Amino acid sequence: MLPFLFCGMLLAALGSVTWTLPNPEESSFDLAEIRPDLAEKINETHAKVLEIWMELRRLREVDATEMYAICQVQPSASLATDQPRVTGLVLFKQLSPSSRLEAFFDLEGFPAEPNASSRAIHVHQFGDLSQGCESTGPHYNPTSVQHPRHPGDFGNFMVRDGRLWKHRTGLNVSLAGPHSILGRAVVVHAGEDDMGRGGNQASLENGNAGRRLACCVVGSSSSAAWERQVQERKKRRQERECKTT
Numbered sequence: 380m381l382p383f384l385f386c387g388m389l390l391a392a393l394g395s396v397t398w399t400l401p402n403p404e405e406s407s408f409d410l411a412e413i414r415p416d417l418a419e420k421i422n423e424t425h426a427k428v429l430e431i432w433m434e435l436r437r438l439r440e441v442d443a444t445e446m447y448a449i450c451q452v453q454p455s456a457s458l459a460t461d462q463p464r465v466t467g468l469v470l471f472k473q474l475s476p477s478s479r480l481e482a483f484f485d486l487e488g489f490p491a492e493p494n495a496s497s498r499a500i501h502v503h504q505f506g507d508l509s510q511g512c513e514s515t516g517p518h519y520n521p522t523s524v525q526h527p528r529h530p531g532d533f534g535n536f537m538v539r540d541g542r543l544w545k546h547r548t549g550l551n552v553s554l555a556g557p558h559s560i561l562g563r564a565v566v567v568h569a570g571e572d573d574m575g576r577g578g579n580q581a582s583l584e585n586g587n588a589g590r591r592l593a594c595c596v597v598g599s600s601s602s603a604a605w606e607r608q609v610q611e612r613k614k615r616r617q618e619r620e621c622k623t624t
């Protein structure tokens with residue numbers, strides 16, 4: 380494809396089939412007069428290359444379309460009654476299929492412990508909540524790698540006063556392409572992720588993050604929820620700045 384494109388661009392640069400020879404003694408000549416068949420072939424190739432060029436430009440424009448997704452976190456249906464009931468939102472934004480993902484995590488309902496605690500969040504394979512969060516299966520692992528290198532291994536999140544509120548960027552996970560997380564589940568765990576350093580098999584599969592407290596299925600969305608969160612974030616920042624000054 381590339382060599383063909385390069386030749387085509389060269390032809391496009393020439394613009395017509397009139398060439399000036401390197402030797403100034405010789406005058407330029409019109410290929411259409413000498414070899415009309417060849418001139419026609421070159422013109423055809425020129426037209427084809429232009430067509431491909433336009434198609435590539437169109438694909439790049441499609442590529443630049445922002446994508447958004449939303450996940451409405453609910454307590455697991457199979458959760459024991461003495462466990463915290465976590466609810467909230469996880470929002471995703473991706474500028475193009477090849478760019479890294481941004482995410483907002485806004486969850487509440489954790490026990491309001493005096494010290495901040497750390498909870499794991501991952502993308503699990505199935506968007507199936509029929510048996511609570513248990514039916515979401517293992518970590519989403521399309522390339523058969525070990526934990527914590529799964530695309531949806533978001534790691535640990537600090538919970539303060541029963542609330543988890545975090546904006547993350549540069550996530551190596553996508554809403555587009557063969558490994559899209561659309562239709563898969565986000566699972567919030569009761570415990571901390573050992574990030575594969577637990578020294579047992581489970582650590583390399585799920586980080587020993589413990590019980591599945593809450594989960595949701597990732598669905599595509601408009602930008603509305605994301606924009607509301609951006610406004611909320613601005614408001615919080617301003618409030619913080621007011622407090623410190």
Ligand SMILES: [Cu+2]
Pocket residue numbers: 500501502503518566568585588
């Ligand atoms: Cu998990």
Ligand SMILES: [Zn+2]
Pocket residue numbers: 501518525526527528529531532584585586
């Ligand atoms: Zn994992």
